[in-house]
Structures are given as structure tokens and as C-alpha cells.
Amino acid sequence: MRARQSRPSVARVYSYVLGGRDNYGVDKDLGDYFIEDLPGSELLAVTNRHAVLRAARIMAEAGIHQFIDMGCGLPASENVHEVVRQVVPDAHVVYVDDDPFVVAHGRALLAVDERIAVVQADIRDPGSIEKHDDVQRLINFDEPVGILFAVTLSFVNDEEDPTGVVQYWTDRMPSGSHVYISHFRTGTTREAVATSNKILEAFGRGRFRDDAEIIACFGTLTLDEDGLRPCARWRPAPSEAEGPKPELTVWEELVVGGLARKP
Ligand SMILES: C[S@@+](CC[C@H](N)C(=O)[O-])C[C@H]1O[C@@H](n2cnc3c(N)ncnc32)[C@H](O)[C@@H]1O
Secondary structure, three states: OOOOOOOOOHHHHHHHHOOOOOOOHHHHHHHHHHHHHOOOOHHHHHHHHHHHHHHHHHHHHOOOOEEEEEOOOOOOOOOHHHHHOOOOOOOEEEEEEOOHHHHHHHHHHOOOOOOEEEEEOOOOOHHHHHHOHHHHHHOOOOOOOEEEEEOHHHHOOHHHOHHHHHHHHHHHOOOOOEEEEEEEEOOOOHHHHHHHHHHHHHHOOOOOEOHHHHHHOOOOOEEOOOOOEEHHHOOOOHHHHOOOOOOOOOOHHHEEEEEEEOO
């Protein structure tokens, strides 16, 4: 029998839309709203997820061997440590999430050896993450680090200072470190308004930002030459890059990503 839960969680709804099975009825109801009432909206999750994994791989190919995934979400069919370890077999990965459900599932499925940890913490309190024993043990801030904020800053309100959250890490990381940010982007279409309203209503937080606001989240870091662009168009894999590009759907326009390197 399905356990009961009164409120949906961001992580479980996102996972459900991506085809995951770890959810409650209340998550499924909201996921079904997106899938059925806003057909195509699952592309928001899908294109974001593909881009996060591409970003992680690009960081590993640039020589980074230690990663922090801020707001990692539930284990998915492919995860950051699996992608980066194809390039750097002994990469260290710290997954961070404030949702105890995510942390429990992550510890069971992601933390496959002592070089991976799943930390329960709030990304809005970066000091607590930096001080955490697992971060101290696995991340050496004298060497380049790769930090991923994949759509998580979309759940940080303006007064909670998303730029300050990123800047905290920028100030601690050495030259050659990378930060990837993806974020829900504002739009004026019916779909954009319905999606952002529903997310805010369901989770009590969730902020779509315009390009200038998202670029501001990078703080003193400078975006690479690709800049900020829809995740569906951000560094597509060679097979995806071949042939004429179809127009993006309204959904694909609503999630953008960018990568910055600390010079
Ligand atoms: C939509 S999921 C994205 C998962 C993954 N980053 C990805 O892009 O595929 C957002 C995740 O961020 C987590 N999250 C939201 N706010 C957070 C916070 N303040 N601190 C830590 N985790 C947070 C949620 O619990 C959820 O697991």
C-alpha cells in the first residue's frame, strides 16, 4: 500500500516526471498535473537533467576530480558520480540535499564507496556544508572543485541571496574550479505562467528568474563562451548536435544553464 504524505516534495515530483518510482500519491498527483494538464512540461525536467550530466562530464574532462552537487535530488537512471567516474575513476563526489527522503535514498543508492557522501544540509547555509565532516574529508579546497547548482537556486528566494550562496563557494575555490548553474527562466506564455504559479503554490517557494537575474547568480565568476542558454541547446552531445535543430518548445525555453570557470 502507498504510504500517505500530505505535501508533495520537489525532489519526488521531479523524479516522478523523469520516470522514477520513489514517490507518494500526493507527488504523483502533482506530477500527473504537469504531464497531463501541461503536456510537454516534462521536457523541463528532462532537458535540465541531461544538461547537468553533460556539465559534470565537461568538468571532469577539464581535470576536476572533486564535485559537490548542491540539491542533488533523488537517485536517477544516471547520476553525477557515474558520469564523472567514466572520466576520473576515483572522483570524489559530495551530494547535498535538505530533503531527508532524498538523503536516505541517496545513502542507499549513490554512496557506493568511501569517496562519495550524501550530506543533509541546506544550500542556503553554505558554512554548515563547508564544515561538514564529509566535505572536510572529501573536498580539498586547495585543488579545483566542480560545483553544480542544477535548478536548486530556483528554490532560493531573493531575500535568501542566491548570488551570495554561489559567491560563498567562489571565494573559497581555487583557480580552475567550475560552477554550473541551471535555473527556471521566466516567460510570458500561458505555459510559463501556469508552471511557475503551480510550483510556487505546491512548494511554497520557487522563483523563475530572467536571464539577467540568473547571470547575476554567477557573481564574480564569468560565464564561458556558450553563455546562458536553454539546457536543450547547452553543449549538446555530438549526436544531438547533428542535423538541423528543431525549434525549441515553450517548455525547453523555460530552463537555462551556464558554466563558469574561476580564472
Ligand atoms: C528539481 S530537483 C533537482 C535535482 C538535480 N539537481 C537535477 O537538476 O537533476 C531540486 C532538488 O533541490 C533540493 N533543494 C531545494 N532547496 C534546497 C535547499 N535549500 N537546500 C538543499 N537542497 C535543496 C530539493 O530537495 C530537490 O532534491
